[in-house]
Amino acid sequence: MDITRLRTLRELARCGTMAATAESLHLTPSAVSQQVAQLEREADVALIERRGRGVVLTPAGERLVGHVERILMVLDEARSELAQLRSEIAGELRVAAFPSIAVAVVAETVRALRAAYPRLEVVVVELEPQESLGALAAWQIDVAVIDDLAVELNEKHENYAQIPLTQDLLHVLLPTDHPLAARDGLTIADLRDEAWALDSTSSSFGEFITNLCRRSGYAPRINAHCAGFEMVAAMVASGNSISVVSGLRLVHPLHGVTAVRLLPGIQRGVFLAYRKGERDHPAVNVFLDEAVYTADKVLGQPQSNV
Structure with missing residues (x-):
């Protein structure tokens, strides 16, 4: 059986529709359908059933996907062992990260690795944490930087493992001349009468902040739905x-604003996730080690007011 078609079936099982699978794999829905049909001919058994706009696996399809998971993990382990036999760390490593951690840690991590390993090409893709895990599961990336606000972390996940990178403390961002800017700390309730700017590109973070306000008894009055943090800061x-x-x-310095600690303190954990079969892959290893080192170096000191 062709490994590409096996991966397509596995991704179809995860996504649930031909369209979503096609988007995940950068294929057309027709190509996905053809690959699954060819796999069914190879296996001589029906693997999926169409239900409405989606598909479900047949019992045979479920059994085959279970085998695919193990096959792909063994392939990861083989790739790692072959990489260890090379005399130098080289090739391409794809990393997905959400914007704030990419700016604070990942960019400097990549710079250090370029200097230490000239033949290692680290490609960074900006994705939200849930998207990153999907890309990791689809073998589109090798390392995902995720947080525990956006995704529910599972330490016993069959296919990927995670290591802690840093803890991130939330702050209120205010104009420097705002009456509340002199306070040592602010609660969400203190911000009831304010107009808000929120980064709409990070739906999970925006939803988390909106829910904090609602639990304090109000809906935030948003006067700026921003496509990125640059507009929020402006x-x-x-x-x-x-x-x-x-x-x-x-x-990094921000001009014209003051950051005040949010009370009670709200932290989110940031983690590095990777497929279990690749823990010994040299390129994955050096990225994990360098990212942890960089995070400790850059974020080790308490974050103070801007």
Whole structure:
């Protein structure tokens, strides 16, 4: 059986529809359907059943996907062993990260690895944590940087493992001349009457902040739905808005704003996830080690007001 078609079936089992599978694998729905049909001819048994707009696996399909999981893990282990036999660390390593950790840690990690291993090409893809895990499961990336606000972490997951990278403390971002900017700490309730700027590109983080406000008895009055943090910072610095932001955003200087600790303190854990079969892959290993070292170096000191 062709390994590409086996991967397609596995991704179809995860995504549930031809369209979603095609998007995940960068194929057309027709190509996905053809690959599954060819796999059924090879196996001489029906592997899927169409139900409405989606598909479900037949019992035979479920059994085959279970084998595919093990086959792909063995292939990862083989790739790792072959990589260890090379005299130098080389090739391509694909890493997915959400924007704030990419700016604070990943960029510097890549710089250090380029200097140490000239033949290692680290390619960084900006994805939200849930998307990163999907890409990791689909063998589109090798390492995913995720957080425990956006995804429910499972330490006993069959296919991937994770190691802690850092803890991120949330802050309120205010114009420097705002009356609340002199406070040592602020609660969500203190921000009831403010206009908010939120980064709409990070749906999970925005939903988390909105839910914090609702639990404090109000819906935030949002006057800026921003496509990225740069616009959030500009709206706050101009005096138009306030926001709640990741402490990772405070690593580099921001002008015209003050960051005040959010009370009670809310932390999110940031983790590095990788497929279990590749823990001994040299390129994966050096990236994990360098990222942890960089995070300790860059984020080791308490984050202070801007």
